[in-house]
Every structure is written in structure tokens, then in C-alpha cells.
Amino acid sequence: AAPAFNMTGYAAPKIDKVRIAVIGLGMRGPGAVDRLSYIEGAEIVALCDKHADRVEKAQKILTNKGLKEAKSYSGENGWQQMLKEVELDLVYICTPWQYHAPMCIAAMKAGAHAASEVPIGLTVKECWEVVRVSEETKKHCMMLENCCYDFFEMLTLNMTRQGLFGELVHAEGAYIHDLLDLNFNKKGYDDMWRLRQNIKMNGNLYPTHGVGPIAQCLNINRGDRMTHLVAMQSADFQMGEKAKELAAKDSFFQEFVGQRYRGNMDTTLIKTEHGKTMMLQHDVTSPRPYSRLHLLSGTKGFAQKYPKEGIAFGHSFIKEDELKGLYDKYTPELIKYIGAQAKEVGGHGGMDFMMDWRLIDCLRNGLPLDQDVYDGASWSVIVPLSCESVAKNSKTVLIPDFTKGAWKTNKPHDLTLNGGGNTGIRPKVSKDQKNQLKID
Numbered sequence: 001a002a003p004a005f006n007m008t009g010y011a012a013p014k015i016d017k018v019r020i021a022v023i024g025l026g027m028r029g030p031g032a033v034d035r036l037s038y039i040e041g042a043e044i045v046a047l048c049d050k051h052a053d054r055v056e057k058a059q060k061i062l063t064n065k066g067l068k069e070a071k072s073y074s075g076e077n078g079w080q081q082m083l084k085e086v087e088l089d090l091v092y093i094c095t096p097w098q099y100h101a102p103m104c105i106a107a108m109k110a111g112a113h114a115a116s117e118v119p120i121g122l123t124v125k126e127c128w129e130v131v132r133v134s135e136e137t138k139k140h141c142m143m144l145e146n147c148c149y150d151f152f153e154m155l156t157l158n159m160t161r162q163g164l165f166g167e168l169v170h171a172e173g174a175y176i177h178d179l180l181d182l183n184f185n186k187k188g189y190d191d192m193w194r195l196r197q198n199i200k201m202n203g204n205l206y207p208t209h210g211v212g213p214i215a216q217c218l219n220i221n222r223g224d225r226m227t228h229l230v231a232m233q234s235a236d237f238q239m240g241e242k243a244k245e246l247a248a249k250d251s252f253f254q255e256f257v258g259q260r261y262r263g264n265m266d267t268t269l270i271k272t273e274h275g276k277t278m279m280l281q282h283d284v285t286s287p288r289p290y291s292r293l294h295l296l297s298g299t300k301g302f303a304q305k306y307p308k309e310g311i312a313f314g315h316s317f318i319k320e321d322e323l324k325g326l327y328d329k330y331t332p333e334l335i336k337y338i339g340a341q342a343k344e345v346g347g348h349g350g351m352d353f354m355m356d357w358r359l360i361d362c363l364r365n366g367l368p369l370d371q372d373v374y375d376g377a378s379w380s381v382i383v384p385l386s387c388e389s390v391a392k393n394s395k396t397v398l399i400p401d402f403t404k405g406a407w408k409t410n411k412p413h414d415l416t417l418n419g420g421g422n423t424g425i426r427p428k429v430s431k432d433q434k435n436q437l438k439i440d
């Protein structure tokens with residue numbers, strides 16, 4: 001059956017002042033409050049976290065800049081009260097993974113657009129549910145895949161669109177990030193939620209940073225689609241040991257001893273309808289440098305981001321000055337317009353701010369969002385499907401078509417500003433201001 005309403009390319013009515021609530025003010029959320037507070041037309045009207053002191057701290061980000069205090073909500077269910085009481089245009093979600101889908105769904109039902117940290121759902125059912133509710137309510141549901149906005153990723157996306165790599169044949173992405181100490185840090189993730197997920201699920205738990213940028217290059221859901229995957233996973237060689245080591249000195253860690261931990265390295269292979277292949281890796285324990293791979297291999301060219309940005313049109317990588325020339329020629333308009341400011345505001349080198357600014361600018365100008373609910377759902381569903389494949393000895397698992405066939409005619413998202421770009425930055429960022437804004 002065709003989708004109830006196709007959210008790809010959907011432009012919601014313009015919103016002049018975007019009234020925003022931010023839920024989840026742990027390690028990630030306050031940065032979002034800071035970034036959004038620089039954007040003209042973005043009004044943070046409500047702040048919510050389970051812990052009241054985190055809400056108070058985040059209020060200071062606003063008041064230090066002379067902005068109005070937002071309404072405060074706390075407690076496990078404060079967010080539900082907030083959705084009842086406050087009129088909102090956008091709910092921006094930075095909570096632990098298990099809350100993303102329920103919070104997006106409730107936000108859309110309450111009449112707001114939803115934007116959620118990655119992944120947007122943890123089960124196939126949750127992924128279908130965000131799609132259904134977005135179509136039904138005609139509210140955007142964007143997964144905040146910030147890596148799609150990084151400089152090299154956007155350069156190579158534009159180069160792909162301009163045909164420099166020819167036809168893409170294969171692409172790779174990853175989340176390789178040594179989080180072993182942070183996952184076992186008592187003062188890290190709230191109530192050790194991330195470590196608990198590494199016990200509960202056994203697959204690629206964080207596929208979206210790797211898959212998002214390469215899926216855009218491959219026109220996934222917009223001309224092609226992912227059909228099936230197989231996942232293979234190593235055993236756990238580190239987390240179980242780490243738990244034992246810590247528990248020997250601190251009884252707090254006793255409950256983490258003897259658990260069945262997620263295998264350390266997951267490799268997932270995906271095939272597309274048009275015969276392209278994708279490889280994703282996930283490793284958050286090995287002592288090795290950070291990598292998202294971001295590798296594109298086409299009939300005419302090749303790109304890889306890690307360990308060093310490189311582009312090739314034959315046997316060797318092009319020289320630094322040639323790479324610079326490509327940046328000059330193929331950097332998309334969005335980066336030319338906002339990239340320098342984004343570097344000033346910061347957030348993973350600027351990509352977080354470009355994502356936030358673009359989201360607000362699209363809402364204010366009534367433009368379709370770069371990432372729609374089908375992107376969020378199909379990039380996230382790799383979490384449960386890789387777990388299913390691993391559990392069945394790397395069995396082939398089919399990937400649902402969340403677009404219900406609309407992928408055949410959906411167009412890739414617009415890389416030009418397309419009439420947007422009239423959303424200013426307030427106030428101009430200076431190094432001093434940034435320091436004042438630091439929260440301890």
C-alpha cells in the first residue's frame with residue numbers, strides 16, 4: 001500500500017518564531033540549548049530533565065545571554081506534563097535511546113514537530129510507529145544525524161551528486177569510538193544507561209553516524225533502498241573483564257559482573273535494490289583512534305575520511321592543494337553560508353550548529369527537511385535488525401521499506417538553500433561569549 005501521506009519533500013506551514021522545548025539535559029542536551037540560543041527565530045520556551053538541578057543549570061545558558069527563562073519541568077514524567085501545558089512548535093530530544101521514539105510520538109501527537117538524537121527507535125515496531133504518526137499528523141520527525149553536516153561528508157555528497165565518483169558501487173561507514181571508560185564511569189551516562197544497553201542488545205547499537213552520510217550519497221529512500229543485511233559480531237573481550245576489575249574495588253559495579261555483554265566489534269553488510277553494497281562497523285571498546293570510515297567507492301573515483309581525508313581518481317590520492325581546490329568548488333551553499341559561524345559556535349567542529357541552523361531555517365521558511373522520518377527509521381532499524389542477524393548466526397534479514405514504494409519517485413534532498421538562509425545568528429559569537437557560556 002502507498003504511504004498514508006508522503007513526508008519526503010513535505011513542506012510544513014512556515015513558523016516565524018519556532019517555540020522549542022529541549023528534553024534531556026545531560027552531556028549532550030546543554031550544548032543543544034547553547035547552539036539553538038544563537039539562532040534568530042528560535043525561542044527556547046521549555047526545558048526538561050529528570051533531574052531538576054540539570055534544568056536549573058541549563059536555564060543559565062539562556063539567562064547569561066539575556067534571554068528569557070524557559071518553563072522548567074523535571075521528574076521521570078515531567079515531559080508529559082510539559083507537552084500538555086506548553087504550546088510548542090518543536091520538541092528537541094536529547095534523552096537516552098529508549099525514550100526517543102515514545103517522546104517523538106507524543107510530541108507529534110501534541111502538535112509539535114519532533115527532532116531526536118540518534119537513533120530514533122530501537123525496535124522495528126518503534127520505527128514503524130514514528131513513520132505512521134508523522135504521516136498521520138503531518139509533523140516532521142527528524143533524527144538529528146549531525147554527521148551528515150560535517151564538512152567532508154557534505155563535500156563528498158555534492159561531488160557524488162555532480163557525478164565526480166561516477167556510479168557509486170560500495171560505501172562504508174562506522175562508529176568506532178573508544179567509550180570503554182565513559183560507559184563504566186559512575187558520573188557518565190545517567191544511571192549507566194549506555195552500559196545497560198550494551199548488555200541488553202547484541203548488534204550494531206549506533207549505526208546512524210556511519211550510515212546517514214553514505215545513505216544520502218546512495219540516494220537511499222530517494223531512488224534506491226536498502227533491501228537486506230547480514231551482521232557478524234565478535235565476542236566480548238573487554239566489557240566483562242572491565243566490570244570484574246572495577247567490582248573488585250567498588251561494590252557499585254557488582255551488578256555488572258557476569259552479564260552477557262555485546263560483542264566488541266559488529267560488522268554489518270547491506271545490499272541495495274540497485275545492487276550497491278554498504279559495510280557498517282561498530283566498536284566502542286577497542287583502544288584505537290576514532291573513525292566513522294565514510295568511504296565511497298565509485299566507477300570513477302574514491303573518497304575516504306579516516307584516518308585522513310583523501311580523494312582518488314585512480315591509483316593514488318590527489319595532493320593537498322587539489323583537495324583544497326575541490327573544497328573551493330564543491331562545498332555546498334549551506335556551508336558557504338553558515339560554515340564559518342558554525343565553527344565559532346562549535347559542537348563537533350561546527351556540524352552540530354549547521355544541522356540546528358538548517359533545521360530552524362527550514363521550519364521558518366516552510367522548506368522540506370533534509371532528513372525525514374523515513375531516513376531516521378531506516379537508518380535506526382539497523383539496530384534491531386543487526387541484533388536479529390547476529391542472534392541467528394549472521395542470517396540474512398530483510399529491511400522494511402518505510403516509504404511503501406515511494407522511494408522510487410522521492411527526490412534527493414536539496415543541497416541549495418532554496419530560498420532559505422534568511423535566519424540570522426544572535427548575537428554574533430565572540431570567543432569571550434563562548435567562554436562565559438561554558439557550563440561547569
Ligand SMILES: NC(=O)c1ccc[n+]([C@@H]2O[C@H](COP(=O)([O-])OP(=O)(O)OC[C@H]3O[C@@H](n4cnc5c(N)ncnc54)[C@H](O)[C@@H]3O)[C@@H](O)[C@H]2O)c1
Binds near residue numbers: 026048076078096
Ligand atoms: N549526535 C551526537 O554527536 C551525539 C553525541 C552525544 C550524545 N548523543 C546522543 O544524545 C543522547 C543523550 O546522550 P547524553 O550523552 O547526553 O546522555 P546523558 O545520560 O548524559 O543525558 C541524558 C539525560 O536525559 C535525562 N533523562 C533520562 N530520562 C529522562 C526522562 N524521562 N525525562 C527527562 N529527562 C530524562 C537524564 O537525566 C540525563 O540528563 C543519546 O541518545 C546519545 O546517543 C549524540
